[in-house]
Amino acid sequence: MYVFIINPAAGNGRGEQIVQDFIKRQGDFQKQYRTYYSQYPGHAKELASQIARLHQDKIQLLFVVGGDGTLYEVLNGLKHDRDIPISFIPVGSGNDFARGCMTSLNPKVNLRQSIDELLLKPYWFGQYVMDLNPKNKSKLFASSIGFGFDAEVAERVNASKMKAWFNRLRLTFLIYVIGLIMTIFTFKPKDIELNIDGNSKTLSNVWMITINNHPYFGGGMKIAPDANINPHTFHVTIVKDMSKWKILLLFVTVFFGKHTSLKEVETLPCSSIGLKSEKPLTYHADGFTSSCYQSRIEKELGARQVIRK
Numbered sequence: 001m002y003v004f005i006i007n008p009a010a011g012n013g014r015g016e017q018i019v020q021d022f023i024k025r026q027g028d029f030q031k032q033y034r035t036y037y038s039q040y041p042g043h044a045k046e047l048a049s050q051i052a053r054l055h056q057d058k059i060q061l062l063f064v065v066g067g068d069g070t071l072y073e074v075l076n077g078l079k080h081d082r083d084i085p086i087s088f089i090p091v092g093s094g095n096d097f098a099r100g101c102m103t104s105l106n107p108k109v110n111l112r113q114s115i116d117e118l119l120l121k122p123y124w125f126g127q128y129v130m131d132l133n134p135k136n137k138s139k140l141f142a143s144s145i146g147f148g149f150d151a152e153v154a155e156r157v158n159a160s161k162m163k164a165w166f167n168r169l170r171l172t173f174l175i176y177v178i179g180l181i182m183t184i185f186t187f188k189p190k191d192i193e194l195n196i197d198g199n200s201k202t203l204s205n206v207w208m209i210t211i212n213n214h215p216y217f218g219g220g221m222k223i224a225p226d227a228n229i230n231p232h233t234f235h236v237t238i239v240k241d242m243s244k245w246k247i248l249l250l251f252v253t254v255f256f257g258k259h260t261s262l263k264e265v266e267t268l269p270c271s272s273i274g275l276k277s278e279k280p281l282t283y284h285a286d287g288f289t290s291s292c293y294q295s296r297i298e299k300e301l302g303a304r305q306v307i308r309k
């Protein structure tokens, strides 16, 4: 059985139409397909864990039709159901997971190829826990998790009522540029205690620390050009001691992965990372934003199967 979890709010609702058209063309095979729609933020997570309980062994492929935020919810709904293979159909505004997996950014093509070619391969997700409180259960992320400036931009954009308008006009990019410029004026660089693979150091004047499973974040920015999908290592990008104006340059060059030549940018592979800050630290995980004082990030143990190149 093929199951679709569709976010009707992502990508101006185009996912619903694409899936319905696809299923209509399946003729006698239509009964092999089940569709579920998320009705509110957080619902895709609930749906995923219910579906796993109901249909676990019968699911040939679970399609996540939405943006990176929908995938994040579904993944966390499947935290304890590791055997369900996932295909991400990118209809959101960012779709970094599709970029990282090098699957088509055209949702119709992506859907057709997922079924016809069934290129299931292992993928190693990231896992994080905040404030190291045993009550805070660990969560999974698919593409990236970031602390500091980029997270504050994402938080500002997510909170903006204008986001929906810009999405509708297919100008999501513009709202991020506006959010970025506004955040440059309000952001205060942080002092962060960092532990990378067991080695501790305190960094001052930090703009952002981003941890990637593949090169992309923020809707196509190649923040970690050397990152590749693998079981053990993330790529960490640290930006510190940078002037406000150079931050603008960073966000122009990052689309081509050229920001790594700036002296204020450090990139390195690592398998576990801990962060600590005296002041609240805004973070984003696949676009979902919140804040913390402390965090620990590792690779999830063992692979899950996803459609990817």
Ligand SMILES: Nc1ncnc2c1ncn2[C@@H]1O[C@H](COP(=O)(O)OP(=O)(O)OP(=O)(O)O)[C@@H](O)[C@H]1O
Residues within 6 Å of the ligand: 007, 008, 009, 010, 011, 038, 039, 040, 041, 042, 043, 044, 066, 067, 068, 069, 070, 071, 073, 091, 092, 093, 094, 095, 096, 287
């Ligand atoms: N029925 C719904 N109504 C409103 N919001 C919803 C609904 N279903 C899911 N959501 C929320 O929509 C948000 C945005 O989804 P998602 O991130 O997948 O799309 P996007 O923002 O268009 O794309 P991207 O993350 O790739 O930029 C998610 O945080 C999710 O919680």
